[in-house]
Amino acid sequence: MTPSAPEPAAGPATPAAAAPAWFVCHTKPRCEKKFADLLVRETCPHSLPLVASERRYGNRIRRFTKPLFPGYVFTQVDPTRRNRLYQQDLVVRFLPVPDEAAFLRQLAAVESLVAAGLEATLHPLLKHGARVRIVGGPLRGVEGMVENPHSPKGVVIAMDVLQQGVLVAVPLADIKLLP
Numbered sequence: 001m002t003p004s005a006p007e008p009a010a011g012p013a014t015p016a017a018a019a020p021a022w023f024v025c026h027t028k029p030r031c032e033k034k035f036a037d038l039l040v041r042e043t044c045p046h047s048l049p050l051v052a053s054e055r056r057y058g059n060r061i062r063r064f065t066k067p068l069f070p071g072y073v074f075t076q077v078d079p080t081r082r083n084r085l086y087q088q089d090l091v092v093r094f095l096p097v098p099d100e101a102a103f104l105r106q107l108a109a110v111e112s113l114v115a116a117g118l119e120a121t122l123h124p125l126l127k128h129g130a131r132v133r134i135v136g137g138p139l140r141g142v143e144g145m146v147e148n149p150h151s152p153k154g155v156v157i158a159m160d161v162l163q164q165g166v167l168v169a170v171p172l173a174d175i176k177l178l179p
Helices: 008-017 032-041 079-086 100-116
Strands: 021-027 050-057 060-067 072-077 091-096 120-124 131-134 143-146 155-159 164-168 175-177
Touching (some): 021 100, 032 072, 072 079, 143 164
Antiparallel strands (some): 021 072, 050 060, 120 164, 131 175, 155 164
């Protein structure tokens, strides 16, 4: 053998250094923001979509943000660090994401909805309805599905991994049916 020839044993070591996987973290009740803070301290990429809310207490109005998906935080974690995150007693379980490419597209759509400041409500993902693309307004380019083809009230942006979607009111003029 010559010194410049690569050793066959060096090849299989590279899959161990694969990129961390994305997970849907099911948190304990009302621990989403605390878990997101922990992920910031641990330098783990994550997403916690928050929406503005207000509550009236007599004459006082309290404004705050709350998670769009209560009980869930999305994060990219190296498998060796998951045990450390479990030790903080904020997360119940890590749910693997089966199709990361589709998940990341859907997460980007939800984040653009939240960034636009549009009113959105959590909505169960319906299996029926036409696939559409929004062609106007702040959500231009986002794909979703019509909530009810017989009486459309908006577009549901899907989060398949949670089996839920976010219903957002969109004028029918801003919707284009996809083939």
